[in-house]
Amino acid sequence: MATMQVEVVSTEQLIYSGEAEFLVAPAAEGEIGVYPRHVPLLTRIKPGVLRLTVPGSKDEVLVAVSGGMMEVQPTLVTVLADTAIRGEDLDEARANEAKRVAEETIRKSGDDMDTAKAQAALAVAIAQLKTLDYLRKRVR
Structure with missing residues (x-):
């Protein structure tokens, strides 16, 4: 399956950097799903759950985000979150x-x-x- 590079960064630290097969983000206008080779877009994100499907793992990587911006390119998704915390933390x-x-x-x-x-x-x-x-x- 195709993958994309995902970078999730808060104002304090790098939260996640790695490959993902699928991403769901709480965009300003509603949840958005992103697969590799998605058309470019820039959107605000609102408080909620960022979910990543990672190759080789049956469990999703979850990140609580309080808002920010997300840029989607065909092979790279960058989430610049105001605050972000991994689910296990x-x-x-x-x-x-x-x-x-x-x-x-x-x-x-x-x-x-x-x-x-x-x-x-x-x-x-x-x-x-x-x-x-x-x-x-x-x-x-």
């Missing part, structure tokens, strides 16, 4: 607490900067919780 209790704190900060904040930071933190927490929910459903 997620902690549900921490994500729920982060979501609670962000929502509380948004409700109480009168400062635009604090509100923007809390909204970014909320997007990260939501992406993590969506990924954990996907993992739970997949295990069943």
Whole structure:
């Protein structure tokens, strides 16, 4: 089967670099599936689950992304995520607490900067919780 190179980078680190047979991303207008030799495109991604089908593995590689951009070329997909965390590194209790704190900060904040930071933190927490929910459903 044909493959494409996939690079997933957050503002802090390289999250994934390798080959994939298929990728599903939470694009701004809805989920998008990408196979090798896809037509070029540039799209915003929203908080959610990035799923990669990797050659030689029956399990998908999951990455929680909080937003960013994705560039698709026929043999290369680059995801520039605001924040990204691999599925195996997620902690549900921490994500729920982060979501609670962000929502509380948004409700109480009168400062635009604090509100923007809390909204970014909320997007990260939501992406993590969506990924954990996907993992739970997949295990069943």
